[in-house]
Amino acid sequence: MHRKVTPVILCGGGGKRLWPLSRGQYPKQFLKLTGAWSLLQETALRISDPARFEPPLVIANEDYRFIVSEQLAEIGVPPHAILLEPAARNTAPALAAAAMLIGETAPDALLLVLPSDHLIARSDAFSHSVATATAAAAGDRLVTFGMKPTAPETGYGYIEAGASLAQAPGAHAVDRFVEKPDLATAEGYVASGRYLWNSGMFMFPAALLVEELSSLEPDLAATVAEALAERTVDGDFIRLGARFRDARAVSIDYAVMEKTSRAAVVPGEMSWTDVGSWNALWEVSERDGAGNAVAGEAVLVETRDSYVKSSGPLVALLGVSDLVVVVTDDAVLVTPRRLSQDVRKVVERLEALARPEAEHPRLVYRPWGHYEGIHAGQRYQVKRIFVKPGAQLSLQKHFHRAEHWVVVNGTALVTRDGEQILLRENESTFLPLGCVHRLANPGKIPLTLIEVQSGAYLAEDDIVRLEDSYNRA
Template structure:
């Protein structure tokens, strides 16, 4: 039995404007009704593994918890990084936690944002890796390439291993130029580097201690000072800050003599760009991939993703059009690898569209910023049954609440007020207050804020059931 370790960090900037800092691509439903993260976990059913361990950024903790709850994985451990330090430390944290009570499980390390078309063959490859990992190998999975791809690193296979399962690793290659990639493909000895691994937790820690003891020491201290909060394991930020940032390839896999590779030919895709999604999805007779409310006339080879409005195309070819409530991307399909430049431009201009969507998720539900002015802001707030917002106050704004659906339990100073549909209340500036949904259906209300400053950082939390005080 192995322990799946799902790496759920990353911002996925090349899929902007859908993927953003506070809601990156692994939490979106791109290829099915489930998110990429959920698909990664469901894909493991039937392999006999333990309940997974998730490694994610602190700011994504409630997104991860909610998506796990939706697929019946409520008790999975969620390891929270206060900030990213790349894959070598992240896997070290997971390995240290897995061995904390004297156990030494096999770890199957997976990224949360990959697509696998052929799940049965994926299971066969995972099963083939188990005896190698049990024998002390650090197994990586090499994707059988179908084109000369310049966007991936490559693994060069060595001699076949005893028993005919897998190969020794002869070397790792950086992302090549086109000519080099074509040469790699012609040799039949090069495979795309998938970033999927299997090894004993203890073996990885042994190799990490040999090659990068500074990383291991920082991670060990961070785990020793960690704390548990519900299903979350919070890493000590001060000690983890001293940890160098390094990938597992650079820190361990390129140096160890124990690396082995299993070929993987399963319709793998990391959806690293909108063009990759166009290649992956089923296309209509004109070569278009259309998702959402879209009409295309005399248009060919386009990808359109419409979230909120009708999008129409007329007489255009090879475009990517992505519409969200607050931003629209229009790009040539051949240029989408450079979407990160747009994101950088937005960030440098002081805007926030690279950070969050208009609709923002919280542990109690979500809110949608309907209208924003100089001294006012209007939000539609949705609170899950039984959920409660923090007990809080504001220094710079007052709030009006109007219930649209459900029942609201309002704490205002020393008062407790019950509101039903079409009823409202007022929260003066500086008043301690809280909002709770005591009902069995979702609570929806309109919040009108007014004041000199309306930022989310003007929330002084006095009490919070989600540990945010």
């Protein structure tokens, strides 16, 4: 029996552990950490074969909707929908909503739950495990994916695998789930050969998950059902009702997996990591003869076993070892590799100081493209604005600033107090204070322009949106 699988991609996750690359407004799953694609994109590409998978349902926070949408468009993987949570309530409510939603139209659907902020180097092993899990789930099992441990990690939960399941070769019953252990316990687990890392990936029959939740967490299930009934649809976006906020915040492991009699586990060897720190990234990166992993412009003299990543200035290291140095245009992090789990302490300090570097990346993503501040001076600032072909910004005006636009690549269609003008490369226009204006890219190639803003108050909130293609007015 062949049943297609519906992937459910969990796009939560915070911005603390991979700071300064990850930010509150641009967390880990959106980062291009190891290659051309972000972790989210790699996750989506892994399940993009239409012969085996339905289009994915992506669950995300409202704040990230345009980034998710743009990153999926970039790789040509259109989602089934992007389900927006009014508040993060951990995995049980999110997966309840996903199972109920998919179950409405495909009651026999098998859901493959994938966190979007993990790295999986071996996609062949992933495919193999998914096939095994599909067989187990089709036999009415709630399947979790266990990773064969390669080290006594104390940062992961573990699963003790039990007897093999006759109807799904390769899958096992679950003897028990255990929380993050201490080092000695973890060493015992690894030595025993029976324990697996809890990866946070699952495969469930949608109907079975709803059934188990209704029995184990009836209030949660009922609350989520109400939130789903209240949903609104806005293009690809499905917004859950506000009732969702009342759902108990609990993980699917705790709410269901640790209690159900139908749990199964599929062991895998996918070279999996949750990329929980810069050190984890060093471990999976290609390293030179001195043990250094380098991305970006760097000069290393007498340096060993270090991780260097720069998307901004040149980095020069002299006579250091076991160090993490991560550099962006607006921030520099230096910490020993062994302490890189504690980077959240830096972020918490920055949050306490209300520093923008905690929350905002230099490059700000918008539905029409992105922009970045490239210089800020006394009563003026300079931005680079990138508009996708066919996209347009809102019709807007500002009370406190005038703007100059200089087109440096592509063609701009500028609306200025009712008049429309076409600007080509090397042409510019001036938008006086109060002028009602709109920027659009009518062309087939991206538009880049330099914006020079002048005025006494230059913050982003001096914007009156009169009309918007993306429902932000």
